Amino acid sequence: xxxACHVAGLPLPNPxxxxxxxxxxxxxxxxxVDVARLGALIPKSITLHPQPGNPPSRxxxxxxxxxxxxxxxxxxxxxxxxxxxxxxxxxxxxxxxSVAGYSPDEYAQLTQACSRWPEVVxxxxxxxxxxxxxxxxxxxxxxxxxxxxxxxRAATVKPLWAKLSPNVTTIAPMAAIAHDAGADAVxxxxxxxxxxxxxxxxxxxxxxxxxxxxGPAILPIGLSMVxxxxxxxxxxxxxxxxxxxxxxxxxYLMAGASAVQVGTxxxxxxxxxxxxxxxxxxxxxDQGIAxxxxxxxxxxxx
Ligand code: RRO
Numbered sequence: 001x002x003x004a005c006h007v008a009g010l011p012l013p014n015p016x017x018x019x020x021x022x023x024x025x026x027x028x029x030x031x032x033v034d035v036a037r038l039g040a041l042i043p044k045s046i047t048l049h050p051q052p053g054n055p056p057s058r059x060x061x062x063x064x065x066x067x068x069x070x071x072x073x074x075x076x077x078x079x080x081x082x083x084x085x086x087x088x089x090x091x092x093x094x095x096x097x098s099v100a101g102y103s104p105d106e107y108a109q110l111t112q113a114c115s116r117w118p119e120v121v122x123x124x125x126x127x128x129x130x131x132x133x134x135x136x137x138x139x140x141x142x143x144x145x146x147x148x149x150x151x152x153r154a155a156t157v158k159p160l161w162a163k164l165s166p167n168v169t170t171i172a173p174m175a176a177i178a179h180d181a182g183a184d185a186v187x188x189x190x191x192x193x194x195x196x197x198x199x200x201x202x203x204x205x206x207x208x209x210x211x212x213x214x215g216p217a218i219l220p221i222g223l224s225m226v227x228x229x230x231x232x233x234x235x236x237x238x239x240x241x242x243x244x245x246x247x248x249x250x251x252y253l254m255a256g257a258s259a260v261q262v263g264t265x266x267x268x269x270x271x272x273x274x275x276x277x278x279x280x281x282x283x284x285x286d287q288g289i290a291x292x293x294x295x296x297x298x299x300x301x302x
Contacts, residue, residue, distance in 0.1 A: 002284045003277065005039070005292040007258045008184035008236040010122060010159045012094055014039040015292055016249065016277045019240050019263030020098035020124060020163070021045065021070070023270060026087055032271040036092035039259060039277075043088075045100040045126040048110055050076035054131060055207035062196045062205070065215035066264050069208035071131045072100055077113055084117060091119055096161070098124040102132075104151035112155035121159065125152055125183070128165035128190035130212040139165035139190070145174060146181045153182025161238065163187040164225075166218070171225045172232035185236040187261065188229055189222045215264040216242045223255050230256025230297050244272060246279025256297040 003014035017040040024043050053073030060067045099110035127139035138144040162178035166189040175186045191212025196205040222241020229237045239252030240261035249260045265272040
């Protein structure tokens with residue numbers, strides 16, 4: 001299997017997975033995604049306590065791309081635990097659970113609880129949701145980032161991925177802080193804080209006013225951030241941001257990503273991930289490249 005790969009030592013069947021929040025799985029629901037062929041599945045972030053999410057409207061298509069202000073509607077940990085076995089008990093690919101806390105202790109509780117299931121191969125710490133009212137994103141502040149990751153690290157022996165925010169002055173130091181605090185890998189990037197206004201109605205387009213920009217507009221930004229992390233640190237990085245096609249995925253891999261997450265494209269066209277997986281396999285075969293690892297970080301200067 002040419003596509004088999006590793007993220008910080010964790011073996012995956014291939015490097016393609018949905019970005020958290022853009023695709024979910026239920027054994028009784030048919031989708032255009034062959035879940036058994038995914039590198040991993042990452043359901044929507046869960047919070048410790050139930051919460052409704054942000055007021056509507058929560059999604060806006062603008063000329064620059066999709067802006068969302070979903071605000072993590074979540075059943076809470078207890079309800080998630082109750083339904084876990086019936087939903088994910090037979091999941092046919094590696095499962096990564098994304099957790100979002102409001103304090104280091106909440107990250108620790110969520111991480112500990114979600115690590116108990118044998119299906120869960122890693123925990124993704126969502127430190128970078130741009131749509132929460134009262135809190136600085138942990139990924140924007142070195143101390144908050146360190147404390148959240150350290151707390152989660154103390155709560156599990158499973159691999160920990162820290163999802164970083166592009167809303168920072170420079171991202172490589174944040175990756176290094178997350179790694180030093182115990183994250184095995186980082187994911188770069190989450191959405192970029194953004195806003196749009198309907199002039200005629202003199203209203204913000206979103207109920208929460210601001211949201212997170214995603215899609216093709218942020219691909220060059222995510223790519224440069226993955227490159228910065230790969231150049232300036234030894235932290236394994238999963239690339240995310242605007243990936244729609246196999247060429248987009250190849251750019252991230254060549255910039256230094258060990259794997260990729262497909263967000264907005266999956267949301268609109270769930271089959272995009274299948275096309276990317278098929279395309280990567282064909283690319284490696286056509287180029288006579290034995291394995292994914294052989295193209296990671298190979299981009300040369302122009
Ligand atoms: O639910 C959201 O509003 C949301 C989350 Br948790 C996130 O991580 N990134 C995003 O763009 N939206």
